[in-house]
Amino acid sequence: MESLDLDPAFALHRGGKLEVRSTVPVRNADDLSLAYTPGVARVCTAIADNPDLVNDYTWVSNVVAVVSDGTAVLGLGDIGPAAAMPVMEGKALLFKQFADVDAVPICIDCTDVDAIVETVVRLAPSFGGINLEDISAPRCFEVEERLRALLDIPVFHDDQHGTAIVVLAALRNAARLTGRSLGDLRAVVAGAGASGVAVSRILLNAGIGDIAVSDSKGVIHVGREDLNPVKRALARDTNKAGLSGSTEQALAGADVFVGLSGSTVSERAIAAMAADSIVFALSNPTPEVDPAVASRHARVVATGRSDYPNQINNVLAFPGVFRGALDVRATTITENMKVAAADALAAVVGDDLAESYVIPSPFDARVAPAVISAVARQAREDGVARK
Numbered sequence: 001m002e003s004l005d006l007d008p009a010f011a012l013h014r015g016g017k018l019e020v021r022s023t024v025p026v027r028n029a030d031d032l033s034l035a036y037t038p039g040v041a042r043v044c045t046a047i048a049d050n051p052d053l054v055n056d057y058t059w060v061s062n063v064v065a066v067v068s069d070g071t072a073v074l075g076l077g078d079i080g081p082a083a084a085m086p087v088m089e090g091k092a093l094l095f096k097q098f099a100d101v102d103a104v105p106i107c108i109d110c111t112d113v114d115a116i117v118e119t120v121v122r123l124a125p126s127f128g129g130i131n132l133e134d135i136s137a138p139r140c141f142e143v144e145e146r147l148r149a150l151l152d153i154p155v156f157h158d159d160q161h162g163t164a165i166v167v168l169a170a171l172r173n174a175a176r177l178t179g180r181s182l183g184d185l186r187a188v189v190a191g192a193g194a195s196g197v198a199v200s201r202i203l204l205n206a207g208i209g210d211i212a213v214s215d216s217k218g219v220i221h222v223g224r225e226d227l228n229p230v231k232r233a234l235a236r237d238t239n240k241a242g243l244s245g246s247t248e249q250a251l252a253g254a255d256v257f258v259g260l261s262g263s264t265v266s267e268r269a270i271a272a273m274a275a276d277s278i279v280f281a282l283s284n285p286t287p288e289v290d291p292a293v294a295s296r297h298a299r300v301v302a303t304g305r306s307d308y309p310n311q312i313n314n315v316l317a318f319p320g321v322f323r324g325a326l327d328v329r330a331t332t333i334t335e336n337m338k339v340a341a342a343d344a345l346a347a348v349v350g351d352d353l354a355e356s357y358v359i360p361s362p363f364d365a366r367v368a369p370a371v372i373s374a375v376a377r378q379a380r381e382d383g384v385a386r387k
Contacts, residue, residue: 017089055329063102064129064322066091067120069111072136075284081107084134091133099319099368101326113139117146124151128326132157137193138230154325154333160198162314165338166359167199167258167280168206169345170312173358174300178276187211188250190288191261192220192231199258200234205335210240214247259288271297282312300355309356316362317341320371328376328385337378344374
């Protein structure tokens with residue numbers, strides 16, 4: 001197995017990417033008596049009398065559980081909880097790196113919705129927030145909805161909302177670059193999984209002019225009888241134009257394409273879009289349309305890859321969203337908090353806006369503080385802050 005270490009990715013991951021370090025010294029018996037028994041008993045008793053003190057005298061208020069069942073891992077699909085662990089470790093690393101949030105990867109060996117919800121609820125007292133990760137659709141929608149109802153801490157499915165926040169931020173700037181507002185745009189979203197539904201929802205909430213969503217069978221509309229409850233609700237709220245047929249047919253004259261499906265879209269379909277079109281081909285590792293090809297016809301092109309301009313990367317959102325929510329001990333993450341995060345992220349670009357720069361880099365030091373401040377402020381305005 002040591003031969004695997006010839007690959008730099010394996011070499012970096014050997015032994016895992018995380019460790020636990022103490023924040024207080026234990027140099028002698030006096031330190032030990034305070035950190036553990038008998039001193040710890042006084043803290044435990046105080047928390048028993050006033051449970052809110054757990055946020056002041058333990059790490060709970062600064063730690064997030066990164067929970068996955070391994071059923072929808074990156075572009076790899078259902079690979080199980082053990083194989084998902086490197087990704088969850090990586091997610092925890094990003095929490096710490098970009099917003100100084102401690103995170104614990106938890107890969108659970110169950111896929112039943114009831115079992116996942118029960119497991120997370122039982123674990124929840126140890127955490128200040130729950131980041132759901134790589135749980136397949138449509139189960140992920142029910143898991144998040146039920147946990148949000150049961151818990152009084154932030155629950156956030158990043159595959160849905162992290163993607164949606166960054167897409168909204170980039171689209172606001174792309175529209176501004178082309179002299180339009182969101183209300184002027186007709187969009188087509190390819191993909192009705194976790195990210196496709198969340199992107200569509202946040203764009204609707206933000207005032208997009210019209211939006212058509214497609215799945216593997218074509219555009220979602222109220223006349224289709226093969227839709228699950230999530231898609232039926234989406235059909236009622238989208239597609240004002242009454243489109244049907246394929247994704248490519250819907251793209252004729254459209255202003256925006258957002259690809260979240262892993263499918264392919266032809267150059268002919270991109271060329272048939274409106275003038276100054278905006279193409280977000282976000283499937284990884286292979287975008288729905290080659291960025292170089294899309295650039296022949298579209299004014300702005302974004303992908304999910306780091307080797308092209310305008311990377312739509314969730315790390316721009318989730319660390320700051322959780323940091324802001326944790327800082328005010330929010331009970332939940334509201335829709336307004338997500339939109340506030342997107343607006344703050346878009347504002348970082350400012351006057352530097354260009355076709356190749358509609359969204360900042362994850363390494364831009366202004367990103368996390370801007371998102372943190374916006375989310376915390378909005379939590380207070382929405383009445384969900386406890387601090």
